[in-house]
Amino acid sequence: MKKTNLVWALQLALAAPLAANALNVQPDPQNPNGYVLLKSEVATAAQNKTANPMYAIWSNALRTADNSLVESIVPNGATNPVNVKRAERVFGELQWNFLTQMAAPEYTYTRFLRAIGKFPAFCGDYTDGRDADAICLRSIVTAFAHFAQETGGHIAKDNISDNPNGLEEWQQALVHVREMGWSEGQPGYTTGCGQNDWQNRRWPCAPEQGYFGRGAKQLSYHFNYGAFSEAMFDGDATVLLNNPALVADSWLNLASAIWFFLTPQAPKPAMLHVIDRTWSPSQRESSAGIGYGFGTTINIINGGIECGEQNKNKGQPVNRIRYWEGLSAHYQIPIEMDEENTCWQQTPYGSLNLEGANDVLYTNWEGDWAYYADRPGGYAFECKLVAYQTAYSALVPGDYEKCVTNFYLSHANWPEVRLVDTLPDPVEPPATGNAWSADKVYLQGDKVVYENAEYQAKWWTQGDVPTAGGPWQLLTNTPPPTEPPTEPPVEPPVEPPVESPVAQWQPGAVYVAGDQAVYENKTYTAKWWNQGEQPNQSNAWQ
Structure with missing residues (x-):
């Protein structure tokens, strides 16, 4: 090709x-320690x-419409956005009903269209000859294959008592709107909440809230709710952190899945760009078996525990592939020669070392x-x-x-920095012969130098250290001598839990950024959310 x-x-x-x-770095006249x-x-x-042009493509894919416009979208609405009309054309309400006969009532076709309307790039236009209608249908069907695995009924076609209509398993998507075993009012999935770290400063957990799985993609944990809230509400993370139930009870239950579909988790590409081929695999990805096809979307979603030869016969990826093959056959979606439906032949992204690659x-x-x-x-x-x-x-x-x-x-140990529209006027460094003395009497207007900064007395003073303020007013400051910085850590240090020793790593446990685990007598710290990613083989661990 x-x-x-x-x-x-x-x-x-x-x-x-x-x-x-x-x-151009200058001393901060308002802060003797800053710049x-x-x-x-x-x-x-x-x-x-x-x-690189890809950054603009990614940003455009995550561009969102105003919620007032989104909430005016209805099936066959004359004012529906162009991408919504395309979705209606290739996947109408009859098709929605065909695939959602077991779905929870919170999932509706109107909410589906609103979720699409929030993101103009989903089912959007192409100006380079690509077939936008075909890409739109393939995107929707891909999403439903994953919905069928993550929120599906999983009931055999011949199980008449539980499946009286004899539905295929790929027709059983969106059965669950909340994670099984959880209900509103239950606090939970609060791992990491309340810690003194950047995740809590950016996405603070609200008291008594549960961040368990909700919606078509089963959004979980406060850092995902916060990031999704920022995308939905003009940068405001607190909307969904304070009211996570909205992800189950509004059109956000489907928008969360489309947001995930469009968001690259570098070095993982966005699922859309695998499907529409905007993405091109790097040499290291190609060498690791990662290329075009449904299999790569599995690797993006859950490669750590579903991809690789050791997971070839595992239930989750086998189900996803069966659902994709059933759906793609039903909707007559062609599978190209260079596409793979499976990911057992791929290295999971979490185990793929791409540091230093110049094509990623x-x-x-x-x-x-x-x-x-x-x-x-x-x-x-x-x-x-x-x-x-x-x-x-x-x-x-x-x-x-x-x-x-x-x-x-x-x-950690970062200099204090303030951004300004214009730099302050340059000042002459204070004379070194006018050093402050604790024994000397100073009168109003006298100037002294102390710790590379110049101060002026506001009234009579003796023995008052200039940096303490009081009778002294800071006039100028000069930068400290240039010396090589001490070796700062690449990442902020993470304090181990004090209430108990660090536990052994467990392949079935969920770890989030900052969690620690012991593996082969070494202590590892999680960089981000992961499950089943062996610490000595995965970039998810430090």
Whole structure:
């Protein structure tokens, strides 16, 4: 198959080196320990680091419509957005009813259309000749194959007592709107809540709330509810953290699945871009068996415990593949020669080492700890893109600025940074011959130098240390001497739990960022949510 011009352009952009960022770091006149940076220079640095066209494609895929528009969408509505009308055309209400005969009443066709309307890129247009209708239908059918596994009835066709209509298992999607065994009013899935870490500063848990699985994709844990809430409510994480039941009881129950469908979890691509082939696998991905087809969407969702040869006959991936094959046959979706329905031949993404690959893009910002001899303290005052979850996303506007200023206090030992529209006027360094003396009497207007800063007396004083304030007013400050920084950690240190020793790693246990486990006499710390990913073989563990 021929590569499209877009794929070639992306690969060329990946290979092109980026120019060094100009950055003028000045002492902060309002903070003797801080520095100021120009907002314009910081914005330019962010643009340079995300210049690859794929970042714009990802951001566009996550663009959302206003909720007032979304909630006006109804079947066959004259004012429905273009992508909703396409979804209605290729997958009408009769098709919805055909696949949802066992579904919970909270899932409706209207809510399905509203979930699509929230994201204009889902079932959206293409300007390069790709068949938008075919991609739309394939996307919907792919989603239903996964719905049938994660929220399906799983009742055999010949089980007449429980399945009197003799429905195929791939017709049994969306049976569950809440995780089995959980109901509203139950606090739970609060692992990590209340810790003094960046996840709780960005997505604080609300008292007595349960973040168990809800919706078609079974959204779970406070950091996922918070991130999804930001996408749905103009950056406000608290809406769903305070009221997670909305993910079950409104059109958000299906929108959460489409949000996941469109969101890349770098280095994993977005599922949409596997289906529409905007994504092109890197050399390392290809060598690991990862390419086009339904199998890669399994790897994106749950590769750690469903992909790889050891999981070839495991129930979950076998079910997903059966459902996809049944649905794709029913809807006559062609399977191309280069597509694989399975992922047993793939290395799970969590076990695939892509660090340093020059043909892979990442979507999370982390403080850059490289040493810069020409900047105060040797600090970079910049952030870099990394392959693990952090407090800041390259796909969220404004997050690079938050990373540079350490907004969520996620960088240990990071300099205090403030962004300004214009830099302060340069000041002459204070004269070193006017050092403050504890024995000397100073009168109003006298100036002294103390710890590289200049102070002026507001009234008579003797023995009052200038940094304590009181009779002294700070006039200027100069940066501390430039020295190589101490070796700062790449990630904030995580304190082990004090209430009990670190437990042995368990393959069936769920771990979230900051959790610790012992494996082969070594202690590992989880970087992000994972399950079944062996610590000595997975990038999910530090």
